[in-house]
Amino acid sequence: MKYIILLILSSLPLLLLAQTKPVKIVFDVTSKDTLTHQAVLRHVGGMAKAYPDAQLEVVIYGGAWPMAVDGMTSSATPVEELSKNKNVSFKVCGLTLERYNVERSQLITGVEVVPDAIIEIVNRQNEGWGYIKESHN
Numbered sequence: 001m002k003y004i005i006l007l008i009l010s011s012l013p014l015l016l017l018a019q020t021k022p023v024k025i026v027f028d029v030t031s032k033d034t035l036t037h038q039a040v041l042r043h044v045g046g047m048a049k050a051y052p053d054a055q056l057e058v059v060i061y062g063g064a065w066p067m068a069v070d071g072m073t074s075s076a077t078p079v080e081e082l083s084k085n086k087n088v089s090f091k092v093c094g095l096t097l098e099r100y101n102v103e104r105s106q107l108i109t110g111v112e113v114v115p116d117a118i119i120e121i122v123n124r125q126n127e128g129w130g131y132i133k134e135s136h137n
């Protein structure tokens with residue numbers, strides 16, 4: 001009986017760990033302000049290191065579109081490096097690219113195009129992802 005109790009008690013941390021849901025967060029970036037771009041990169045970079053099993057997606061649209069375009073942002077290298085992580089993705093709105101006449105070939109390596117950024121965010125929220133509207137102070 002003593003061994004059964006010890007087995008149960010020693011297994012309890014594993015059982016609790018197995019029940020935690022993975023972290024899934026979608027970051028909404030619309031600002032043309034480069035300080036906001038730096039903030040989201042800092043947040044995603046820190047979280048990717050702290051939570052290697054988390055899924056983190058940055059959705060770029062509106063005035064933030066230069067953040068996704070090679071040669072238009074100082075964030076190109078960090079975006080490219082972070083997108084190499086299996087748990088981090090950068091998505092830019094296809095409608096925004098059309099509006100600003102940006103070709104897919106101009107995008108930073110690792111940035112993917114979604115048809116509509118707002119629908120992408122809504123879909124992620126419907127899948128249970130957390131939502132962060134990115135800004136800075």
